Amino acid sequence: MTAAEIHQPETGAMLTTADGAPLKEALARAMRRARFRAFLLVVPLLIFVLVTFAVPIAQMLYLSIHNPVFSDHMPRLTAYFEAHPDIDVPGEDGFAALALDLAASKKDRSAGRVGTRINYERPGSNSLFKSGARKAAKFKGPPYKEKLLKHRKDWADPHLWNVMKRAAQAHTLGFYAAALDLTYDKKGEITRVAPERRIYVMLFVRTFLLSALIAALCLLLGFPVAYLLANLPLRYSNLLMILVLLPFWTSLLVRTTSWITLLQSQGVLNDLMVATGMVGDDGRIQLMYNQAGTIIAMTHILLPFMILPLYSVMKTIPPSYMRAARSLGATPVTAFMKVYFPQTIPGIGAGCLLVFILAIGYYITPALVGGSTGELISNQIAFHMQSSLNWSLAAALGAILLFGVVLLYWLYDRLIGIDNMKFG
Amino acid sequence: MEESSAFVEFRNVQKSYDGETLVVKDFNLSIAQGEFVTMLGPSGSGKTTCLMMLAGFEPVTHGEILLKGRPINDVPPHKRGIGMVFQNYALFPHMTVAENLAFPLKVRKVSDADVETKVNRALEMVELPGFGNRRPAQLSGGQQQRVAVARALVFDPELILMDEPLGALDKQLREQMQYEIKHIHEELGVTMVYVTHDQAEALTMSDRIAVFEDGVVQQLASPADLYEKPENAFVAGFIGENNRLSGTVKEVDGDVCKVALDEGGTVNAEMVDAGGVGARATLSIRPERVELLGDDGTMPNCVLGRIEELIYLGDHVRIRMTVAGTDEFIVKVRNSADRRDLQEGDEMSIGWRSRDCRALEPIDA
Ligand SMILES: Nc1ncnc2c1ncn2[C@@H]1O[C@H](COP(=O)(O)OP(=O)(O)OP(=O)(O)O)[C@@H](O)[C@H]1O
Ligand SMILES: [Mg+2]
Numbered sequence: 001m002t003a004a005e006i007h008q009p010e011t012g013a014m015l016t017t018a019d020g021a022p023l024k025e026a027l028a029r030a031m032r033r034a035r036f037r038a039f040l041l042v043v044p045l046l047i048f049v050l051v052t053f054a055v056p057i058a059q060m061l062y063l064s065i066h067n068p069v070f071s072d073h074m075p076r077l078t079a080y081f082e083a084h085p086d087i088d089v090p091g092e093d094g095f096a097a098l099a100l101d102l103a104a105s106k107k108d109r110s111a112g113r114v115g116t117r118i119n120y121e122r123p124g125s126n127s128l129f130k131s132g133a134r135k136a137a138k139f140k141g142p143p144y145k146e147k148l149l150k151h152r153k154d155w156a157d158p159h160l161w162n163v164m165k166r167a168a169q170a171h172t173l174g175f176y177a178a179a180l181d182l183t184y185d186k187k188g189e190i191t192r193v194a195p196e197r198r199i200y201v202m203l204f205v206r207t208f209l210l211s212a213l214i215a216a217l218c219l220l221l222g223f224p225v226a227y228l229l230a231n232l233p234l235r236y237s238n239l240l241m242i243l244v245l246l247p248f249w250t251s252l253l254v255r256t257t258s259w260i261t262l263l264q265s266q267g268v269l270n271d272l273m274v275a276t277g278m279v280g281d282d283g284r285i286q287l288m289y290n291q292a293g294t295i296i297a298m299t300h301i302l303l304p305f306m307i308l309p310l311y312s313v314m315k316t317i318p319p320s321y322m323r324a325a326r327s328l329g330a331t332p333v334t335a336f337m338k339v340y341f342p343q344t345i346p347g348i349g350a351g352c353l354l355v356f357i358l359a360i361g362y363y364i365t366p367a368l369v370g371g372s373t374g375e376l377i378s379n380q381i382a383f384h385m386q387s388s389l390n391w392s393l394a395a396a397l398g399a400i401l402l403f404g405v406v407l408l409y410w411l412y413d414r415l416i417g418i419d420n421m422k423f424g
Numbered sequence: 425m426e427e428s429s430a431f432v433e434f435r436n437v438q439k440s441y442d443g444e445t446l447v448v449k450d451f452n453l454s455i456a457q458g459e460f461v462t463m464l465g466p467s468g469s470g471k472t473t474c475l476m477m478l479a480g481f482e483p484v485t486h487g488e489i490l491l492k493g494r495p496i497n498d499v500p501p502h503k504r505g506i507g508m509v510f511q512n513y514a515l516f517p518h519m520t521v522a523e524n525l526a527f528p529l530k531v532r533k534v535s536d537a538d539v540e541t542k543v544n545r546a547l548e549m550v551e552l553p554g555f556g557n558r559r560p561a562q563l564s565g566g567q568q569q570r571v572a573v574a575r576a577l578v579f580d581p582e583l584i585l586m587d588e589p590l591g592a593l594d595k596q597l598r599e600q601m602q603y604e605i606k607h608i609h610e611e612l613g614v615t616m617v618y619v620t621h622d623q624a625e626a627l628t629m630s631d632r633i634a635v636f637e638d639g640v641v642q643q644l645a646s647p648a649d650l651y652e653k654p655e656n657a658f659v660a661g662f663i664g665e666n667n668r669l670s671g672t673v674k675e676v677d678g679d680v681c682k683v684a685l686d687e688g689g690t691v692n693a694e695m696v697d698a699g700g701v702g703a704r705a706t707l708s709i710r711p712e713r714v715e716l717l718g719d720d721g722t723m724p725n726c727v728l729g730r731i732e733e734l735i736y737l738g739d740h741v742r743i744r745m746t747v748a749g750t751d752e753f754i755v756k757v758r759n760s761a762d763r764r765d766l767q768e769g770d771e772m773s774i775g776w777r778s779r780d781c782r783a784l785e786p787i788d789a
Binding site: 318320325326327328329330331332334335338339342343 | 479480481500501502504505506507508510511512514516517518527528531532575576579
């Protein structure tokens, strides 16, 4: 109440409308109606976004913590694990459940999927499950443990049982652990994976750093171009605008391929440098299939997304501001820094955010020109979506990425303010 | 050329933007310290261009501009120390009013304490104390205009330029601001160069007015002289209302001449810039200097006219008449107690004094 009192005139009386209702309530009522009307206008879009965007994201988030493959297809073993949570390598009863589930999985052809699920965490399990299922289908009766061990010694591996026990839990944070290079050790405690298998954290860090670097490069290169665009006479600026938009007219693949011809070690740029003697023939610079390739190509591709918001903001800054600043005694540099630049911040914010978020999700370009050092987290997500078919891990990686972006967005809002942003 | 004591001086200044046409042709103007000079002229006549050259934003194509006797052609704008008010105010939108006013002081490295007192003083001068924390967008047009004036004044420049500063305001506010700007000018004794295309504004505010047309100054004179003694047909037509009759010069006798009207009749007129005997001339007569004559009327110049239209305007009546072939002849009659009963279609004699009728060279002769 104290804050409100300060804003009130000396009388301290509540402001009211002509008919005596409190002014604030009347205002709120009027605003509510306007807001409702505005809401009705966006309903179609809202439904569209909900169906095509929000629902899939929710599904993905759920997939990252819920993987029922094992519990669905190995019901007996799942029940056994529930009854014996502390078991390491079980006796005959546990193997009986395993053998019967394997035999059943042979019939409904799910052995491969179960094997794949275990294979995520214990390489080699895929074939073990497939051949084990074939064998188990021929078992006439106990002793199952002995028969299974006769098939492969691996069935007694405590690690395998540890993995299966965890896979039996449909709801798990295991994929998030895996996405952060963590795993459950034999005792079921969270530890970091072996150093040579730690890739995701490093990839996340690299993705965020490279995206920030690309956004910074785009800003550095795009700012002067946007300034020219906004200040040149129309006939020149139109031509320049066409050049800026040119990348949008060509397919992404064509552009990326042309970067390869230009930048590879036997490419145009290196040939030129060798021809002019800048580097020796044996000192050709590696500009492709490494981080340099990713940075160069993505900066080029994302540049328009920086230039356009900058341009649209600069276009609205009349030249009289700079003139006013100079007539007031500011040098050209001071006038630019104190008067022009601050007014472009909404454009800078929008451009950087746009480029950064697009860069975080890019995967075709790094895949084509990035080599292994230029690979980004999206390439791993794509790999798990398409090749390893570990969708839950892909979902967990995606969710972490999403979380990172939301966090950054929140930070941006706190520091600069989303309301100040202008996309064009 | 002799060393002049002028505060600002334009010497034979020419300006071309494209190298093909001269936007300003041979512009000469000297302004004394503390003077209020207005550049008045129709749109596109080069007023802003002259002001921009003085402020340093447009290079001078030919000629020289002197400030306090020093040529400033090569001095960049921020070293000229000229306060400027722009047509759209150009208040920095990302700064508060106080920050806007502090800007010229901060770039001059004035101490923080001085900045505050000066900013407050400037805000008081334009009657906006307590508005320091607002953003320009939170001010009305008139308030923004005052802030723009305050910002141009706050660093105590000796010369202030204003380019149509009141163009965006409504009539009433414009008149009030005219008075306030004039008041500030008198109080501070600064030199002001003011641009407008509103002649009433120019007449009420200025010490001297330069009338621009097509890059040339047609006349530079005090408001009264400009109105009473226009030196050519353009100025006569541009400043105030004016009736035109055309004829041929018959006789010249020093400052006076006799002109034969095309439709017959001869009148006496003041010789201004019309050519010698036999030359064509435009006669310019102000509507309020024409008198309706009774049958007994005596005036050195008499012609017959017919009333076409009567427009009642309260304190005076405007009469549109057909006189000597033109039906656009306007007469203004004071709405006094003894005014005559007039009817449309009435024919009567009208007359004027010889010195109220100026013989000028026709514009398109
Ligand atoms: N930057 C420019 N480039 C080219 N021509 C210009 C430029 N600025 C003005 N001109 C031309 O110069 C002439 C004079 O322009 P100026 O702006 O000085 O007129 P003005 O008297 O201020 O008119 P207004 O009353 O409309 O403001 C015009 O014909 C205009 O087209
Ligand atoms: Mg102008």
